[in-house]
Amino acid sequence: MDKELWTITEVIERFExxxxxxxxxxxxxxxxxxxxxxPETKLFQVSELEKLRLAKMLFHDMGVNLEGIDIxxxxxxxxxxxxxxxxxxxxxxxxxxxxAFEDKT
Numbered sequence: 001m002d003k004e005l006w007t008i009t010e011v012i013e014r015f016e017x018x019x020x021x022x023x024x025x026x027x028x029x030x031x032x033x034x035x036x037x038x039p040e041t042k043l044f045q046v047s048e049l050e051k052l053r054l055a056k057m058l059f060h061d062m063g064v065n066l067e068g069i070d071i072x073x074x075x076x077x078x079x080x081x082x083x084x085x086x087x088x089x090x091x092x093x094x095x096x097x098x099x100a101f102e103d104k105t
Contacts, residue, residue: 022052
């Protein structure tokens with residue numbers, strides 16, 4: 001996606017969804033827009049659009065309710081965070097091994 005911030009109108013058109021679905025996701029705090037100076041001006045970051053895309057698929061294609069969508073998206077984010085931590089640990093171990101090898105030579 002080229003843009004960093006999307007209006008609700010752009011989101012509705014891009015994802016071919018109803019505005020009330022977006023509002024329901026906001027109410028459940030599944031997605032969180034950035035509010036501008038005008039409270040009616042809500043902008044969505046790309047990260048929120050990924051959640052919206054997943055929520056649409058879960059809701060429309062798989063029949064998952066909003067509570068289930070919330071749980072799935074939070075679990076997915078937790079898994080992503082754990083993977084990043086694991087990658088950081090592996091990188092640190094590799095660096096320490098490399099340093100130890102260089103120290104011995």
